[in-house]
Amino acid sequence: xxxxxxTPSHQVTQMGQEVILRCVPISNHLYFYWYRQILGxxxxxxxxxxxxEISEKSEIFDDQFSVERPDGSNFTLKIRSTKxxxxxxxxxxxxxxxxxxxxxxxxxxxLTVL
Amino acid sequence: xxxxxxxxxxxRLQEGESSSLNCSYTVSGLRGLFWYxxxxxxxxxxxxxxxSAGEEKEKERLKATLTKKESFLHITAPKPExxxxxxxxxxxxxxxxxxxxxxxxxxx
Numbered sequence: 001x002x003x004x005x006x007t008p009s010h011q012v013t014q015m016g017q018e019v020i021l022r023c024v025p026i027s028n029h030l031y032f033y034w035y036r037q038i039l040g041x042x043x044x045x046x047x048x049x050x051x052x053e054i055s056e057k058s059e060i061f062d063d064q065f066s067v068e069r070p071d072g073s074n075f076t077l078k079i080r081s082t083k084x085x086x087x088x089x090x091x092x093x094x095x096x097x098x099x100x101x102x103x104x105x106x107x108x109x110x111l112t113v114l
Numbered sequence: 115x116x117x118x119x120x121x122x123x124x125x126r127l128q129e130g131e132s133s134s135l136n137c138s139y140t141v142s143g144l145r146g147l148f149w150y151x152x153x154x155x156x157x158x159x160x161x162x163x164x165x166s167a168g169e170e171k172e173k174e175r176l177k178a179t180l181t182k183k184e185s186f187l188h189i190t191a192p193k194p195e196x197x198x199x200x201x202x203x204x205x206x207x208x209x210x211x212x213x214x215x216x217x218x219x220x221x222x
Contacts, residue, residue: 105157
């Protein structure tokens, strides 16, 4: 069964450093997403991406965040200068269509900022 | 502003003891109401999508229902392996708006 994969599973970084989280969405899906979940809190939307551009973003997704689809299979989230409060689980999701079916989530990357 | 509220926050059941989880939502232009299961340290696992009031979907011991203001996840004769956090999410655009979840513990 097709699934969303994410690497790494755990990333530890120093405050102020740049990190890149990687995702391989399900191959025939068109919409790609990043969400985050701070420990003990709800899953929060960050950004959606369609047709090689951002289609929607939340207030959380400020200038320190960027997304890219560098090739036909990968989807990345870059955090330019990490802060302590960026520590969270980051989930990638993909969706075949905007109106049917559902978003399928990856296993997540746990980001720890020291 | 779209809101999703889940109750209770936590629920402890004996194996075989049926119950229901509630998800109240206020969304302008609901496109879908989603249920996911999340195990500790894992990503949300899709369970159901409901699109219109009156719709019901079932999967094993789980049944999801939808009204114009609420959705319920009914768990019939739960087993310990049903222990997880159950997440409800609304969708009015392309992003999912999640509730805080109900943490379910089923004891033998």
